[in-house]
Amino acid sequence: MDNENEFTGADILLKALKDQEVDTIFGYPGGAVLPIYDAIFGQNFLKHVLVRQEAGAVHAAEGYARSSGKVGVLLVTSGPGVTNVVTGLTDALMDSIPIVCISGQVPSHLIGTDAFQECDTTGITRPCTKHNYLVKDVSKLSETIHEAFKIASSGRPGPVLIDIPKDVQFAKSKYIPKKDISFREHRIKAGSKNVDKNFVQELVNHIKNSERPIFYVGGGCLNSGPQASQELIKLVNKTNIPITTTLHGLGCFPGEDKSSLGMLGMHGNYEANLAMNKCDLMINVGARFDDRVTGRLDAFSPDSVKFHIDIDQSSINKNVKVDFHTNTDITQTLKEINSFIESNNIELEKKDYTNWWGQINDWRKKECLHYEQGEEIIKPQHAISRLYDLTTQKDTFITTEVGQHQMWAAQYYKFSKPNRWITSGGLGTMGFGMPAAVGAQMANPDSLVIDIAGEASFLMNIQEIATAVQYKLPIKIFILNNEYMGMVRQWQELLHGSRYSESYVDALPDFKKLAESFNAVGVRAKNVSELDDAINEMVSIDRPVIADIWVDKKENCFPMIPSGAAHHEMLLSKYDKENPENQEKGKVLV
Amino acid sequence: MSSTSVYPTPINAFKQSKRSVLSVIVDNEPGILARIVGLFSGRGYNIEALNVTVVDIKNNLSRITIETLGEEKVISQIIAQLEKLVPVHSATNLANLSESYEAEICLVKIEFDNNEQDQKILNFADIYRSRTVQKRQNIVVYEISGTSERINKFLDDLNTIGGIKVELVRSGPIGLGI
Numbered sequence: 001m002d003n004e005n006e007f008t009g010a011d012i013l014l015k016a017l018k019d020q021e022v023d024t025i026f027g028y029p030g031g032a033v034l035p036i037y038d039a040i041f042g043q044n045f046l047k048h049v050l051v052r053q054e055a056g057a058v059h060a061a062e063g064y065a066r067s068s069g070k071v072g073v074l075l076v077t078s079g080p081g082v083t084n085v086v087t088g089l090t091d092a093l094m095d096s097i098p099i100v101c102i103s104g105q106v107p108s109h110l111i112g113t114d115a116f117q118e119c120d121t122t123g124i125t126r127p128c129t130k131h132n133y134l135v136k137d138v139s140k141l142s143e144t145i146h147e148a149f150k151i152a153s154s155g156r157p158g159p160v161l162i163d164i165p166k167d168v169q170f171a172k173s174k175y176i177p178k179k180d181i182s183f184r185e186h187r188i189k190a191g192s193k194n195v196d197k198n199f200v201q202e203l204v205n206h207i208k209n210s211e212r213p214i215f216y217v218g219g220g221c222l223n224s225g226p227q228a229s230q231e232l233i234k235l236v237n238k239t240n241i242p243i244t245t246t247l248h249g250l251g252c253f254p255g256e257d258k259s260s261l262g263m264l265g266m267h268g269n270y271e272a273n274l275a276m277n278k279c280d281l282m283i284n285v286g287a288r289f290d291d292r293v294t295g296r297l298d299a300f301s302p303d304s305v306k307f308h309i310d311i312d313q314s315s316i317n318k319n320v321k322v323d324f325h326t327n328t329d330i331t332q333t334l335k336e337i338n339s340f341i342e343s344n345n346i347e348l349e350k351k352d353y354t355n356w357w358g359q360i361n362d363w364r365k366k367e368c369l370h371y372e373q374g375e376e377i378i379k380p381q382h383a384i385s386r387l388y389d390l391t392t393q394k395d396t397f398i399t400t401e402v403g404q405h406q407m408w409a410a411q412y413y414k415f416s417k418p419n420r421w422i423t424s425g426g427l428g429t430m431g432f433g434m435p436a437a438v439g440a441q442m443a444n445p446d447s448l449v450i451d452i453a454g455e456a457s458f459l460m461n462i463q464e465i466a467t468a469v470q471y472k473l474p475i476k477i478f479i480l481n482n483e484y485m486g487m488v489r490q491w492q493e494l495l496h497g498s499r500y501s502e503s504y505v506d507a508l509p510d511f512k513k514l515a516e517s518f519n520a521v522g523v524r525a526k527n528v529s530e531l532d533d534a535i536n537e538m539v540s541i542d543r544p545v546i547a548d549i550w551v552d553k554k555e556n557c558f559p560m561i562p563s564g565a566a567h568h569e570m571l572l573s574k575y576d577k578e579n580p581e582n583q584e585k586g587k588v589l590v
Numbered sequence: 591m592s593s594t595s596v597y598p599t600p601i602n603a604f605k606q607s608k609r610s611v612l613s614v615i616v617d618n619e620p621g622i623l624a625r626i627v628g629l630f631s632g633r634g635y636n637i638e639a640l641n642v643t644v645v646d647i648k649n650n651l652s653r654i655t656i657e658t659l660g661e662e663k664v665i666s667q668i669i670a671q672l673e674k675l676v677p678v679h680s681a682t683n684l685a686n687l688s689e690s691y692e693a694e695i696c697l698v699k700i701e702f703d704n705n706e707q708d709q710k711i712l713n714f715a716d717i718y719r720s721r722t723v724q725k726r727q728n729i730v731v732y733e734i735s736g737t738s739e740r741i742n743k744f745l746d747d748l749n750t751i752g753g754i755k756v757e758l759v760r761s762g763p764i765g766l767g768i
Contacts (some may be wrong), residue, residue, distance in 0.1 A: 127632050131675075132621075186679045187617075189673075189676070312674070313673065317666065
C-alpha cells in the first residue's frame with residue numbers, strides 16, 4: 001500500500017522547485033524525463049517554457065538569471081538533450097551565472113550498457129559545471145536538489161547539473177523541505193562573512209596617499225547583488241576616483257556619470273586603458289584580470305599598487321600578482337569601506353586628484369568613440385547610438401550575440417542600472433542573445449528586451465523565435481546586418497592580409513519574410529533616413545520583432561588593443577600604424 | 591610572469607619549478623577522483639604521482655596525495671582550484687607546513703642468474719633495510735619504504751648490477767603534517 005508521506009522522484013523534484021520559489025523552467029521533453037513532464041502537467045505553480053532546441057533552454061535560463069538575480073532552471077532529456085546544453089553550461093561557468101540543469105538519464109540498470117539516448121552526463125559536464133550529481137537513490141533527491149540550488153547561488157555563482165535516472169523519477173521516498181536541510185559548510189564555499197578590517201584600513205590609507213587611483217570593476221559586483229552597486233556609487237562619489245568597468249561590469253556604475261571612463265580592455269575606451277596603464281593605485285572590485293582586459297601582461301599597469309576584492313580565492317594572483325586581497329563578499333566589503341571612511345571622518349573630498357583628472361580629460365579629448373556618419377549607409381555605431389537615444393526612457397534590457405555588434409553595443413549603449421546588460425563574455429558564445437532575451441523577457445514581462453545581434457550569430461539559434469512567438473514574448477532582435485562575421489573579417493583584415501577566408505555569409509535569408517513566416521514582425525532600415533522609423537516601429541509593436549538594419553559592411557570596431565599589445569599601444573583607427581613585431585606575436589594569440 | 595607590482599617580487603620565487611606534495615581531504619563520493627584528475631589535465635598541471643584511500647570511514651573521508659611539479663605561483667593556483675571543488679575539505683602543500691613527514695612504499699621483484707648477483711642484491715637490500723617478501727631460487731621480492739628519494743637511490747644502486755631483471759611498483763609518496 002502506498003504511504004501517503006511518500007512521493008515519486010518526479011513529484012519530489014517539483015516540490016523542491018516550489019520550495020526554492022522557482023516559477024519558470026525552460027525545457028524540452030524526451031524519453032528519459034517523461035515522468036517529470038507528467039508531474040509538470042498536473043500542477044500550476046511552475047511555468048514551463050518549451051524551447052526549440054536545448055541550447056535555447058540553457059541560454060534562456062542564463063538570461064533569466066542575469067536579468068532577475070535568481071537561479072535559472074532548465075530541464076532536458078538524456079543523451080542529445082544534455083549534450084546540447086554543454087556550450088551553455090560552459091558559458092554560465094565562465095560568466096558565473098547561477099543555473100540549475102535537471103537532466104533525465106536512462107534507468108539505473110541500463111547505465112553503462114550504451115542504452116538508447118544514454119551518455120555519460122556527469123562525465124561530460126564535470127569540467128563545465130560548478131558541480132554535478134547523478135542521483136541513484138530517490139531518498140537523496142530532496143537534499144541533492146536543495147544543495148544544488150545553494151551551490152549554484154553561493155560564493156562565485158555557477159551552473160549545477162542534476163542527472164536523474166528514469167527509475168529514480170518513478171521510485172518513492174519522503175520529501176525533505178529546504179528548511180530541514182543542514183548544509184555542510186565546506187561544500188557550499190560561500191566565502192568569509194567577516195570583512196578583513198586590515199584590508200579596509202590598508203585600502204583607505206592607500207586612497208589617501210595615492211595621486212592616480214582607479215576603480216576597475218567587474219561582474220563580481222553584479223553577482224553580489226544590486227546593493228553592491230549602491231555601495232560602489234557611494235564610494236566613487238565620496239572619493240572622486242575614476243572608474244572603469246569590464247564588459248560584465250557595465251551597469252554596476254551609471255555609464256553616463258562623469259566619473260565613469262566606460263569599458264576597458266581590447267575594445268575599451270582610450271581614457272580607460274590609459275588610466276589603467278598610468279595609475280598608481282588600482283582597486284579591483286570583482287574582476288578577474290581576463291586577457292581581454294589586461295592586454296600584454298608584462299606591460300600591464302606597471303606602477304600601481306593593486307587591491308583585489310573577489311569572493312573566488314582562485315582569481316587572486318592567477319594572472320596578475322596583487323599586493324592586497326580579500327575573499328569576502330563585495331557588498332559587505334564596500335559597505336565596510338564606506339563606513340570606515342565615515343566613522344573616522346576621513347575627508348577624501350578635499351583630495352580631488354586635479355592633475356589626474358586633468359590628464360584623463362586630455363585623453364578623453366581623443367574622442368576614441370568618434371565616427372563619421374554619412375548621409376546614406378548606416379554606420380553600425382550610429383545604429384546603436386540611435387537605439388540608445390530612442391529607448392533610454394524605458395527600463396530596457398539588452399542582450400547580445402558575440403562579435404563586432406556586441407562590442408559596439410558595449411561602447412555606445414549606456415547602462416545606468418545593474419542586471420540590464422546580458423552578454424556572453426568569457427566563452428563568447430554566438431547564438432546566446434536571442435534565447436537569453438527570451439529568458440530576460442520571462443523574468444521581466446513588462447520591460448523592453450532587445451537582442452542586439454549580428455546576422456551570423458542570430459542564425460545560430462534562430463529557431464527560438466518560435467518560442468518567443470508561442471509565449472507572446474515581445475522581444476526585439478536588432479540585427480546589425482553587414483553580411484560578414486564582422487569580427488572574424490576585422491581580424492583577417494588586420495592580421496591576415498585581408499584574406500577574408502569563409503567570413504562572408506552568403507545566401508542570407510530575407511529576415512523580414514523570415515519574421516513573418518514565424519508569425520513575428522519584420523522591419524527593415526536600408527539607409528540612415530529609415531533608421532529612426534524602423535527603431536520606433538520595432539519598439540512600438542507588442543510582439544516579437546526582427547529589425548534588419550543594413551549597416552556598413554567594412555566598418556571595424558575601434559579602439560582596439562591588438563592581441564599581445566599593451567594598454568598604451570591601442571589603435572584608434574585602422575590608420576594607426578601597428579608595430580609589426582607585435583602583429584606577429586598577436587597572430588598566435590586569440 | 592614578471593612582477594607588475596611596485597612592491598618588488600623576487601622573480602626567481604615565481605619561475606622555479608619545484609616538486610610539491612599536496613594533501614587533499616575529500617568527501618568519499620563517486621566522481622571525486624575524476625574531478626581532481628580532470629582539474630589537473632584541463633588546466634595543464636602535472637601529476638607525478640597520485641594516491642587515494644579512505645582514511646575516515648565514520649565521516650566518509652578520503653585523503654588524496656598528489657605529487658606535482660610547478661612554479662610556486664602555479665602550486666598556489668592548484669591549491670585554490672582544488673579548494674573550489676565542492677567535495678574538497680582542504681588542500682595543503684606539505685612544504686608549507688612547519689613540520690611534515692613523507693613516505694612511499696615500493697615492491698621490487700628481481701630476477702637473477704648467479705650467486706655474484708645474488709650477493710650484490712643482498713648487500714644493497716641490507717644497506718637500505720628492505721624487507722624480503724618472497725625468495726625463490728633465482729627470484730626475490732623486496733619491500734622498501736621511506737622517502738621517494740631513498741627509494742630512487744636504492745633502485746639506482748640495483749641498476750649498477752649487470753644482467754638482472756627488475757620489475758617494480760610504487761605507491762607514490764604519502765605525507766602527513768604535524
